[in-house]
Amino acid sequence: GQQLNQSPQSMFIQEGEDVSMNCTSSSIFNTWLWYKQEPGEGPVLLIALYKAGELTSNGRLTAQFGITRKDSFLNISASIPSDVGIYFCAGLNYGGSQGNLIFGKGTKLSVKP
């Protein structure tokens, strides 16, 4: 089946640093989504991308839909302690598996004050 490779698996950074993470696939996706999961909670949608090359921001977060449609990137600028959590990418291919989202395994972000 389709798989997403998300990297890095975990990151330990200092408050104020910028963060970059990415997701790659061997398959083409029509939609890329980025979620954040805080401890003890369910994932919450951060950014949705619908077109190849699209660059979308949500506050300090910026995500890009790769030109090849096989990858996506998430950047967090000037990290703060509340950025801690697990970040998941998810891809959607309209033609496959009833259009269900495929999730990456997540990037666990830790921020040291």
Added chain:
Amino acid sequence: NAGVTQTPKFRVLKTGQSMTLLCAQDMNHEYMYWYRQDPGMGLRLIHYSVGEGTTAKGEVPDGYNVSRLKKQNFLLGLESAAPSQTSVYFCASSYGAGGLRGYTFGSGTRLTVV
């Protein structure tokens, strides 16, 4: 504005016991999903439903059953719990086909099978 509500939040079962996890959404979403989350494995789809009265298998359906008798509710059943089913279970719902606008998740049910 409740969104997606899961009950219970925590449960401990003995091997062989049965239980039902309830998911309720108040957003009039057509699509509903059950996922399990295990360390290092991400979110894996168990079963899903594209509308009232319909269900389908996901990636890891074995040992689970589901029912969608009402549009707003999606039930996940474990007939004979096994330690391998120890996990955090998330329900989600979506508005459009395939979750084009993303999924709304519940806050999870942490299940331990001893």
